[in-house]
Amino acid sequence: MNYLAHLHLAKLSKTSYSGSLMADFCHASQIYLLPNDIQRGIKLHQFVDKTLDSHPLSVEFRAEQTIGRRRFAGIVQDLLMDYWLVKKWDEYNDISLAEFYAEFLPDLLQHQHQVKPAYQRLVLSLNENRWLQNLGTLKGIEKALMSIIRSWRYGEHLLPFYQALPYLLESSEILFDAVYPAVLAAVEKEALNSEGIKKANQ
Template sequence: MNYVAHLHLAKITQTSYAGSLLGDFPWQPDPSAPKLLQGWRLHQAVDTFVDAHTESDRFKSMPRQGRRRFAGIVQDIAMDYWLIRHWADYDAQPFDAFASEAVSALVADKAYCPERLQRMITSLEDYNWLKELGTYEGVERAIHSIQKRWTLGHYLAPFIDELDVLLEQAHVPFNRLYPDVINEAQKRVLEGI
């Protein structure tokens, strides 16, 4: 799951929006910030659950040019794409209203976040690009962004070359996986993560 899914899970579970993103950023868990810590733990639990899910294995093993080892990274972005496209199936609140609410919640906790996440929150304040993750161009930009900041980013190039196929390949796994992710997140929060 990527940004939109983690933010949506924070909404559903009433946990910290900023904490829900911390798993993707270098951050030292801080016991004095329990809500952020809870969100961070939920992010970790969700990522572990998704990585072990049979639908993730199925997606990673589908024929494509990109290496299977890196398919999970692209799967996360593709899952956001399908979540936005199927938003009304998972939330009664319109996506634009959710995106505004999420950015406001992120801004409220921005001072407690690591510098790289603070920069991302600032970019969302300046231009809320969450909805773009539901477009082909937005997915392409997200992959390019990872390529730029990751030393192994060049391995993601084949996924961009076959992005239309990859997005279609992710559709069915998303529909089967996301309801399980929601249930797992709710269960984890009830159990104290």
């Protein structure tokens, strides 16, 4: 999942917004130095990624890619999930995406200095530019993918996906409609299990 989906799943599971985004910005050895609620958010992020990657339709999506290298297809799928989540935001939420910023940004700003500067730049960008809603447009997805291409040493392998984005966006709605509800259900179940264990240990 990409940024918006991770934040949305943190909201639904009442898990740390900061933890939901920090997972990709800290080493395993750093996680245990963070506050417990952020650690739980990081663990949720990891659970979400594992659940998404193992879903049969995700496996099929990666396997059917003849453009670029299949091992990089997961990065593109993450962006596609955010594209459709923006498009279908009202189906999953009773507040607007603009209102959602008011929920998650204070937490991100409060904890932004606890991991590497790249995460701080992400939080600053989210706060100043409010670009998550742009991920619901072809131009927004193109910009997000090109940012990865330019900043990542393996970015050139994503160029074929960039060129095929119009087709991928059009053809991925069925993928989103099947996979995202399944991930939501798994997260809800995981949250209930975690809450039960927490209460049992009190």
